[in-house]
Amino acid sequence: MILTVTRACNLRCSYCPTAKDGWPSLTADDARMAVGLFVDRYGGGDIKMFGGEPLLVPEVVRAAFDAAREEPRIRRVYLSTNGLGLDSEWLDYLRHYDKGILTISMDGAPEDHRRFRRVRPGAEAVPDAYDHVVSLIPELLATPRVVVTQTIAPATAARGLENFRHLCSLGFKRFNLLPGYYIPWRPAQLDALNIALDGIADEFRAAWSRGHNLYLRNLFVHAPTPFFNTGFVVDSDRTIHPSNIGLSGALGDTRIDTQVGSLDDPPTAEDLADKTIQVNDILRSHLSDRVWDSTMAVDHALTRTCRGLYPDYVAHRSRKKAARARPHGRRP
DSSP, X not given: OEEEOOSOOSEEETTOOBOOTTOOOOOHHHHHHHHHHHHHHHOOEEEEEESSOGGGSHHHHHHHHHHHHTOTTEEEEEEEEOSTTOOHHHHHHHHTOTTEEEEEEEOSSHHHHHHHEEEOTTOOOOXXXXXXXXXXXXXXXXXXXXXXXXXXXXXXXXXXXXXXXXXXXXXXXXXXXXXXXXSOOOHHHHHHHHHHHHHHHHHXXXXXXXXXXOEEGGGGOOOSSSSSOEEEEEOTTSEEEEEXXXXXXXXXXXXXXHOOEXXXXXXXXXXXXXXXXXXXHHHHHTSOHHHHHHHHHHXXXXXXXXXXXXXXXXXXXXXXXXXXXXXXXXXX
């Protein structure tokens, strides 16, 4: 289940396609209703909370977490955030939440992180996004299952490896790579992205060869639609869709074609599955050739990187398994 708990955000990142203004947010009751519906009608699984910035409606996020805590058919609950709403209280809650996975979006070194993460015009005073996350690093590193999503914009692709190394230097060990989707890339920027991804892949290989547990979420995710999420999608206005492609302002019109119900009138599992089949054709019909070709090129680059890493990851896991099986203190 994908919960778009709010479209509101305190930042205006230049590469983010999400339509943010003029939308309602879910309520805590909506979140609890969605979790119950997900379990009872669709069998449960993982829950992913997105925005906007979810922590602008903390009571809704907490309601979803609490509703999922005791439900055995909920496996994991993911929270994706820009980090500005995190504090010691939230991290203490997540530290004791066995199903929780916290994903923080970062660009890398401070100059690149700040370059694209502009404060929403007219917003109340917002801390520096980079400084705020860095101030929480001791607590973040003590929190299980924290993943950093490294966003890679076209303009910073040439520094992708440098930014990855910077994030590693902060102590993070779990990563998700996210180059910019549904925006145009120039050929030189795509070349730079491929070079950066090759360099990042080499960093993973080197770490695994030394026995270090560096984690790359991309290795374990296969999505039928690039970037967007497929499943039981509850948008912030309580409508239900098989994909969140309508998050994008440029794709807002697709919501008419993808809607299959609402929290008050939910679809059957069969109706949801039937509509899922149509998503990619709907998406393609709303995009220019340039944006589509850029998205496919970016997705190909990331897929190529993952496929190249699988043999090294399998070898790494085999070595770790063999080491655990050896009697204590014995060396091969």
